[in-house]
Amino acid sequence: METLRERKKRRTREALVRAALELxxxxxxxxxxxxxxxxxxxxSQRTFFRYFAGKEDAAFAVQEMTxxxxxAAVRARPPHEPPMEALRQAVLEGWDDIRETVExxxxxxxxxxxxxxxxxxxxxxxxxxxxxxxxxxxIAGLLAERxxxxxxxxxRPRLAVAVFAGVIRVTERQWSTGDDFSLAAIRGxxxxxxxxxxxxLTGNWRAA
Amino acid sequence: METLRERKKRRTREALVRAALELxxxxxxxxxxxxxxxxxxxxSQRTFFRYFAGKEDAAFAVQEMTxxxxxAAVRARPPHEPPMEALRQAVLEGWDDIRETVExxxxxxxxxxxxxxxxxxxxxxxxxxxxxxxxxxxIAGLLAERxxxxxxxxxRPRLAVAVFAGVIRVTERQWSTGDDFSLAAIRGxxxxxxxxxxxxLTGNWRAA
DNA sequence: TTGTCAACTGTCAGCGACTGTCACTAGCCT
DNA sequence: AGGCTAGTGACAGTCGCTGACAGTTGACAA
Numbered sequence: 001m002e003t004l005r006e007r008k009k010r011r012t013r014e015a016l017v018r019a020a021l022e023l024x025x026x027x028x029x030x031x032x033x034x035x036x037x038x039x040x041x042x043x044s045q046r047t048f049f050r051y052f053a054g055k056e057d058a059a060f061a062v063q064e065m066t067x068x069x070x071x072a073a074v075r076a077r078p079p080h081e082p083p084m085e086a087l088r089q090a091v092l093e094g095w096d097d098i099r100e101t102v103e104x105x106x107x108x109x110x111x112x113x114x115x116x117x118x119x120x121x122x123x124x125x126x127x128x129x130x131x132x133x134x135x136x137x138x139i140a141g142l143l144a145e146r147x148x149x150x151x152x153x154x155x156r157p158r159l160a161v162a163v164f165a166g167v168i169r170v171t172e173r174q175w176s177t178g179d180d181f182s183l184a185a186i187r188g189x190x191x192x193x194x195x196x197x198x199x200x201l202t203g204n205w206r207a208a
Numbered sequence: 209m210e211t212l213r214e215r216k217k218r219r220t221r222e223a224l225v226r227a228a229l230e231l232x233x234x235x236x237x238x239x240x241x242x243x244x245x246x247x248x249x250x251x252s253q254r255t256f257f258r259y260f261a262g263k264e265d266a267a268f269a270v271q272e273m274t275x276x277x278x279x280a281a282v283r284a285r286p287p288h289e290p291p292m293e294a295l296r297q298a299v300l301e302g303w304d305d306i307r308e309t310v311e312x313x314x315x316x317x318x319x320x321x322x323x324x325x326x327x328x329x330x331x332x333x334x335x336x337x338x339x340x341x342x343x344x345x346x347i348a349g350l351l352a353e354r355x356x357x358x359x360x361x362x363x364r365p366r367l368a369v370a371v372f373a374g375v376i377r378v379t380e381r382q383w384s385t386g387d388d389f390s391l392a393a394i395r396g397x398x399x400x401x402x403x404x405x406x407x408x409l410t411g412n413w414r415a416a
Numbered sequence: 417t418t419g420t421c422a423a424c425t426g427t428c429a430g431c432g433a434c435t436g437t438c439a440c441t442a443g444c445c446t
Numbered sequence: 447a448g449g450c451t452a453g454t455g456a457c458a459g460t461c462g463c464t465g466a467c468a469g470t471t472g473a474c475a476a
Contacts, residue, residue, distance in 0.1 A: 004443065005442090005452070034432080043454080046457095083413070126338035133377075159374075162374030174363070200364040205364055
């Protein structure tokens with residue numbers, strides 16, 4: 001069972017995340033200082049840095065949970081599914097699950113606002129892309145294992161994941177700049193865009 | 209013609225770039241301070257920041273030239289070429305041209321070392337990915353124009369570019385972690401990986 | 417050629433992110 | 447109850463970066 005000390009720690013951490021996201025999404029990321037976040041939770045700046053490696057870390061605390069969920073979702077896919085189909089299903093079916101997990105820490109609405117803030121803040125976008133690249137590595141490893149090929153010898157796992165991730169990026173961007181921020185919207189976009197990959201690669205587009 | 213002032217400016221800037229890349233590649237990016245770079249060229253720290261928006265900017269000074277070249281190469285492709293073919297040719301044929309341009313500022317060997325440093329330094333990798341994302345936007349616009357479609361209404365331009373960029377990323381990574389750093393090597397990898405996209409997307413991989 | 421103007425530059429001062437150190441408090445465990 | 451230790455606060459210091467101001471030097475006209 002959870003000791004008092006651990007409980008306090010978890011509370012402090014979650015309070016810091018909530019305060020950080022709230023401040024980031026209202027004043028902007030750069031204009032929010034670590035001191036402000038610490039003060040909002042009534043701890044010292046030094047303590048903030050004991051919970052997070054940096055300001056950036058706090059900003060991605062929730063994203064980290066969703067990434068872990070996606071990886072788990074891919075891992076849970078039936079082994080007979082072709083690679084791209086497994087990725088597709090994992091991302092489409094994962095959202096409801098993710099929603100619940102997120103809600104246990106911060107309001108989903110705050111999570112969505114933060115998502116947009118990441119997309120529109122260069123420093124955060126850069127960090128997001130780097131983190132995505134790391135996740136891609138993990139997924140590539142999973143696919144290789146599923147299909148029984150060697151990740152380093154066979155380029156197909158990494159290529160498939162890179163292509164998939166590229167589509168997801170376009171989807172994210174479109175969703176975050178649109179005006180419908182519902183989960184249904186991003187699911188619809190994801191499915192539609194994945195279906196458009198084939199047409200986008202073949203021939204020229206004037207014929208259609 | 210170039211005035212004395214402009215000549216001095218250009219020399220200072222190029223000296224700063226060379227000093228920066230030299231220091232970054234030998235001591236590492238984080239362990240190199242702006243003061244060191246400025247001191248190596250015998251200017252004040254303040255002057256460094258008048259030439260570059262930040263330490264990061266200096267690190268990507270050369271990359272910026274190659275990106276501009278790639279965009280120009282795509283723009284120069286015959287309009288009848290299908291989109292993906294235009295990108296492929298632009299990247300494969302662009303290298304020799306780029307090599308010359310790079311050489312006019314820093315030794316190619318230093319450029320290659322810097323490339324690897326970027327791939328292996330999280331902060332630089334993040335910046336690199338963000339910059340790539342920006343370039344992707346530009347290319348997507350070009351493709352849309354070529355094909356006479358609307359970038360915002362038709363997802364295909366962005367999807368095609370995202371897929372292409374994903375493949376290039378995998379190629380870059382493979383090249384920078386391998387042991388053959390020649391231009392021929394990266395050209396070969398690029399062609400091979402682009403050809404592998406189709407197979408990577410369809411069916412499962414065990415059959416092959 | 418010379419004087420004026422604008423462009424560059426150096427110096428100084430300061431902010432914010434981040435780190436090391438050290439003393440201290442508060443939960444844990446016997 | 448009392449020792450042990452994880453967690454914290456306070457303080458000082460480094461580094462990236464910016465603003466303000468003053469000095470210098472090249473450009474260009476008279």
